[in-house]
Amino acid sequence: MQEYYRQIENHNFILKNYINDKTPHNIKVVLKISLTLIFFSEKPNFAIVNEAVEFSKKLKKHSLVNAVLRGVLRNKKDIQINKRNIPNNFVKICDDVFSNEKICSYICDSFFHKPQNYQISIEDKKNTIYEKRVAYLEKELEPNSFIQDIGNFEIINSIKEIYQDKNIIDICAAPGGKSILLHSYGFKVEAIDKSQRQIDKFLQNIKRMNLNIKISKKDFLKSKFPIYYNSILLDAPCSALGTFRRNPDVISKINEKNLKFNQNTQIKMIEKSLSLLNKNGILVYIVCSFHHFETMGVIDKVLQKHKTITIEKIQSDKMIKKDNGYFINPYSFKDIGGSDIFFVTALKKN
Ligand SMILES: C[S@@+](CC[C@H](N)C(=O)[O-])C[C@H]1O[C@@H](n2cnc3c(N)ncnc32)[C@H](O)[C@@H]1O
Numbered sequence: 001m002q003e004y005y006r007q008i009e010n011h012n013f014i015l016k017n018y019i020n021d022k023t024p025h026n027i028k029v030v031l032k033i034s035l036t037l038i039f040f041s042e043k044p045n046f047a048i049v050n051e052a053v054e055f056s057k058k059l060k061k062h063s064l065v066n067a068v069l070r071g072v073l074r075n076k077k078d079i080q081i082n083k084r085n086i087p088n089n090f091v092k093i094c095d096d097v098f099s100n101e102k103i104c105s106y107i108c109d110s111f112f113h114k115p116q117n118y119q120i121s122i123e124d125k126k127n128t129i130y131e132k133r134v135a136y137l138e139k140e141l142e143p144n145s146f147i148q149d150i151g152n153f154e155i156i157n158s159i160k161e162i163y164q165d166k167n168i169i170d171i172c173a174a175p176g177g178k179s180i181l182l183h184s185y186g187f188k189v190e191a192i193d194k195s196q197r198q199i200d201k202f203l204q205n206i207k208r209m210n211l212n213i214k215i216s217k218k219d220f221l222k223s224k225f226p227i228y229y230n231s232i233l234l235d236a237p238c239s240a241l242g243t244f245r246r247n248p249d250v251i252s253k254i255n256e257k258n259l260k261f262n263q264n265t266q267i268k269m270i271e272k273s274l275s276l277l278n279k280n281g282i283l284v285y286i287v288c289s290f291h292h293f294e295t296m297g298v299i300d301k302v303l304q305k306h307k308t309i310t311i312e313k314i315q316s317d318k319m320i321k322k323d324n325g326y327f328i329n330p331y332s333f334k335d336i337g338g339s340d341i342f343f344v345t346a347l348k349k350n
Helices: 002-006 008-015 025-040 045-057 062-074 088-098 101-110 150-159 177-184 196-208 256-275 296-305 330-336
Strands: 118-121 134-136 145-147 167-170 188-193 214-217 229-235 277-287 309-311 319-322 325-328 343-349
Touching (some): 002 025, 025 045, 045 062, 088 101, 101 330, 118 150, 150 325, 150 330, 167 177, 177 188, 177 196, 177 229, 188 196, 196 214, 229 256, 256 277, 256 296, 296 309
Parallel strands (some): 167 188, 167 229, 188 214
């Protein structure tokens, strides 16, 4: 399925020679799945065509499917499958944030490769590839390590000094990557999350590493909190656009309706976090997205309403500062495998 989504524009391009706009959506999907199998699987071509034709009988379009796939197979040698066609909206979102041809072209190219997997250690180690904590994930996970993207690590590594108080609430904490890392830097973490499925993964992680971090099942927006905080981490739910290398389907799901829904939730979560923050307290807002709506757009709206909030400086040569926040720059990790893209901003309540 990952390859289906990676190749979606390439396959649209190939199919333009065989079908037109009137071809039903379901049939286009069947054809694109078949092309993915023809070019990226070991399955025999006759079996791929047979299955697609059988399936399309229900939709009474089997003759068309048969003709298109046989046409593709006849021309298979001349079809270039290593093209780099990428959905236009993705290129635009990328340009808007990074405005640099070298970086954008690196990011777009990375859409076509499975990403490097990293493991993060909870103690300083030798033989790491970055900051004494990050190693490649080869076959086995090393003891006292957990799986996390290097960009995720970079965020916590760079914001940990901004907090003055090491008692922190992590509001969207599961499966626990950021809580575990903060704990390893000496923070006392109160973790909450609303999803039991995600909490179960969190519990598995801390059990495996024998860590003492408590997590409670709570919907942050519906729960009451008896105390105020100096340090809050909000890793808000989002489109996950920044994880497009491992989840290439996220690009196809980007649309204004979903983004506005996410933005609304993100703003509500920031508003509630600010209401729980003491004077001089710090709220760090993170999303694994680089769409304007979920990043700078969210912070713009919050700053317009809350005039006493200021943005703290974050020190990292792996991030790019833009307007009211910072984006992880995957190009800066290119020699060790690249990274997902995150947005982070640290808000201070004055
Ligand atoms: C981006 S993930 C968090 C990843 C986590 N911080 C980590 O580093 O491993 C977002 C999380 O927010 C949780 N979430 C979404 N809405 C929530 C709410 N209203 N209250 C609490 N948690 C929520 C989801 O269940 C999900 O686990």
